[in-house]
Amino acid sequence: MSLTKKLLQAAAGNAGESLYVEDVFSTYLYAGTSATQNIINNIDLTTNGGLVWTKARDVAANHNLWTTEIGGTADILGSDLTAAAGNSSFYGLSTREDGYAVTSSQTQVNNSAYDYVSWTFRKAKKFFDVVTYTGNGTISTDTQTISHNLGSTPGCIIIKDLDSVSNWGVYHRGANGGTDPEDYYLLLNLTNAEANSTTAYWGGVAPTDTEFSVRGTGNVNISGNNYVAYLFAHDAGGFGDNGSESIIKCGSYSGTSANGNAISLGWEPQWLLIKRAAGGTANWLLYDSMRGLVVAGNDVALFPNLANADTASGFVLDIGPDGFTVGGSDVEMNATGNDYIYIAIRRGPMKTPESASEVFDIVNHTGNTNTNREITSALDGPDMVFLASAAASTPKFPTIFRLTGGGTGENSGNQRVLYTTSTGSETSLNGVYADFGTQSSVTWRGSSWGYYSDNTVQYYNYFFRRAPGFLDVVCYTGDGVAGRTVAHNLGVVPEMIIVKARNVAAGGGWATYNKTIGNNNVLQLQSSTAAFDYSWWNDTTPTADVFTVNNDSDVNGGFNYIAILFATLDGISKVGSYTGTAADLNVDCGFSAGARFILIKRTDSTGDWYLYDSVRGIVAGNDPYLLLNSTAAQVTSTDYIDPLNAGFTVTSSAPAALNASGGTYIFLAIA
Secondary structure, three states: OOOHHHHHHHHOOOOOOOOOOOHHHHEEEEEEOOOEEEEEEEOHHHHOOOOOOEOOOOOOOOOEEOOOOOOOOEEEOOOOOOOEEEEHHHHHHHEOOOEEEEEOOOOOOOOOOOEEEEEEEEEEEEOOOEEEEEOOOOOOOOOOOEEOOOOOOOOOEEEEEEOOOOOOEEEOOOHHHHHOOOHHHEEEOOOOOOEEEOOOOOOOOOOOOEEEEEEOOOOOOOOOOOOEEEOOOOOOOOOOOOOOOOEEEEEEEOOOOOOEEEOOOOOOOOEEEEEEEEEEOOOEEEEEEOOOOOOOOOOOOEOOOOOOOOOEEOOEEEEEOOOEEEEEOOOOOOOOOOEEEEEEEEOOOOOOOHHHOOOOEEEEEEEEOEEEEEOOOOOOOEEEEEOOOOOEEEEEEEEHHHHHHHOOOOOOOOOOOOEOOOOOEEEOOOEEEEEEOOOEEEEEOOOOOHHOOOOOOEEEEEOOOOOOEEEEEEEOOOOOOOEEEEEEOOOOOOOOOEEOOOOOOOOOOOOOEEEEOOOOOOEEEEHHHOOEEEOOOOOOOOOOOOOEOOOOOHHOOOOOOEEEEEEOOOOEEEEEEEEEOOOOEEEEEOOOOOOEEEEEEOOOOEEEEEEEEEOOOOOOOOOOOOEEOOOOOOOOHHHHHHHHEEEEHEEEEEEEHHHHOEEEEEEEEEE
């Protein structure tokens, strides 16, 4: 850990080590096994307690909410049901210090025929708390007050009677447009609009940072009945290096029936729960980025009030670095004049990675004739994958992104693939596409594609995960205005930016910025052309918050775009440059055990994008290379680079494209 980071953590106060969203919340995708299965999401439920909410994705089955705080056997509920609590032992659920375990073969949690999603909420101040209490049935003007340990005023409270058939009561700070929300309630298991009552539910008493109130004899306070309450914080801080960043917001917005209805959060969400509160009935909508919160594509919804399987909702919902936008006129999300409430949880990881293995992985495989080929990485939730073939093929290097449809599953219709050797738009070439199917895997799909069907060929999958200081991926829609700034969450100044138009064959292809060539010069990832003077970046250097584009259609016309941002992160990645010598040249990246991934491009003259990696071989002999801008097969008979603990060595035998005397070169290396 760096000295700066230690000082920031020390400044966080007496609360101890800093907490990040990835410490307290997880969306986890898994395939059922009908046998004991450990869900390793790195959330410590044994020590802290919390909630695990599980749903079968591809079959109609009840939601299952398992609460570690209830105790006894009545500790599992269904958000789409009114039934009293059931027995979690029926499902074989138990906590772990790094997640939880499930032993059952029940359809709701672990049947080998189905895929699942689970959302884990760890108890943590200023994020989430679980409280149990016994109702007293008060019907006077008094209310029963219930203490909590959220450490802030709840933005949302969801309550269920454990002992009898009842609806789920919901308090939300956005009810009634945020005016006197304690006078209103919603029902999680029903489509009902918000209703007014000061003699039941919250009794007209607003919650505080230490307690909330219940009243009446109905769904939240029958005398002698036991209840569980889930409390969600709102914009309370408490997280990040200095303990001041928020990871959850409980807000509201008004529908407009128009696209681009923007809801600002100050960060990118990974989980959204949305409900039409006023204006009429509507389902509760639940989205997450693992199943698919797709920018300019179909989003995958589940409905807490319904047992339905995953549904490609078709609603206009996009996420971005600052929040989310809704569009269209559907009553479930954006009808004119209707009020909507939401809970949003911030995307992780927030913590700066400490090892390259947290953010990058290479997996090789031999082709076969399977129609669908699933490749599993060691990464938790990769965000970008590109595939290389050792053989020649056209086009080459298919690349997918979670933000553009990779997390949605094979039936979603989001068949989005871009090729680094092509200027074309994203496509499902020859019926081929891909998706992130489980927590750490990508599945390449299609029936007539050489990328996995040739059993004589080796293939290489390069997995990347977004993380502060290393990599960010941003989707945006162009507005045609020169000087337009695009927000990002890299957390530092980007040193390399690659932009590609998604839904048009952009003439400039993959527009590339690099700090070495400056803001008035550009490169093209699909081309061997030298750097040339062009104003894609509006002659403006990026900052730690935004990068700038001009009004060219390659980066900012009326189309959808994706941007890939890299930076140097000590000991993990290096965006650098060197001057050729025509002799052996050591390139110091600040690493300790050499580089696993190296991408090199000459900038002052023509030169291909040379790609090396440690799986194919970075050795003191011949090193196979591929050209990221070429459809050619890999070359295995040359020794142009050698290993170096601090980075890599460019040898004297390397051609002018890698080591001409006086030549200028840029590179991206990963430890």
